[in-house]
Amino acid sequence: MTHLRKMMLEELQRLNYSESTTRAYIRTVEDFARRFRCSPDRLGPEHIREYQAELFKKRKLSPATVVQRLAALRFFYIKTLKKAWGIAETPYPKQGFRLPTILSQEEVARLIDAALTPFHRTLLMTLYATGVRRAELTHLKVGDIDSQRMVIHVRGGKGRKDRDVMLSPKLLEELREHWRRFKPSTWLFPSSRQHTGVTPITTKVVWYACRQASQRAGIQKNVHPHTLRHCFATHLLEAGADLRTIQMLLGHRDLEETTIYLHLSERHLSATASPLDLLKRKDELPQDG
Secondary structure, eight states, X not given: OOHHHHHHHHHHXXXXXXXXXXXXXXXHHHHHHHHHTSOXXXXXXXXHHHHHHHHHXXXXXXXXHHHHHHHHHHHIIIIISOOOOOTTTSOOOOOOOOOOXXXXXXXXXXXXXXXXXXXXXXXXXHHHHHOOOXXXXXXXXXXXXXXXXXXXXXXXXXXXXXXXXXXXXXXXXXXXXXXXXXXXXXXXXXXXXXXXXXXXXXXXXXXXXXXXXXXXXXXXXXXXXXXXXXXXXXXXXXXTOOHHHHHHHHTOSSHHHHTHHHHHOHHHHHTSOOGGGGOOOGGGSOOOO
């Protein structure tokens, strides 16, 4: 481990960044240094601008991904090197607003039924039943399942915040069967081929489970683990749950993050009349006899 990498890692850990963000930030700085074949502390704004242009033009990365890469470099220069960072010199790209993909309840059922293995089926059911992020899913422990209160404790979620989510009776039955199959002792979803490892599965396993099930189910939409989180929230809203409750279950810091599901809810869209339907046009008025 290089001295700079060690310094950055220690600073990320000191500021309590999540494991996934830490990995992404470290990878970005390493990629930046490889691009110019130079130690990153010897690179400046002109190199960052060139790197940003390459991410867009050659690598065809999305604006959101480029923003994350720039955030990693910004952290490195400001927090690790204690140097100034001029936003005017390296502005963040504008991000478009795109609604996420949503599956119908029938499609979710097909997805779960098409899981490659029972282990994958349990992963998909847990994602949909709880709305947890895939990194949160991989770090669930056996002791986090509270069948007395019918909740699941999500510890160290995004922003290192703990929260509780509901434990569905159907999911509890599935998790009990899962425990009888694999006898996990610490991690709910252990690694290794037999799922008996002393470390949890990686997020890649969760992504693979979604991709395989989607292909086997013949679903044409782009399905990934976060899709089931969006489905969880949207289907809750359509069933009558209020936004504040959904915000707490998802672990959103701001209610504004949760309002996106109003755009996705068929119940809310169909309940709103088009202004065209309220017009009284001349040819629609009753004719005098």
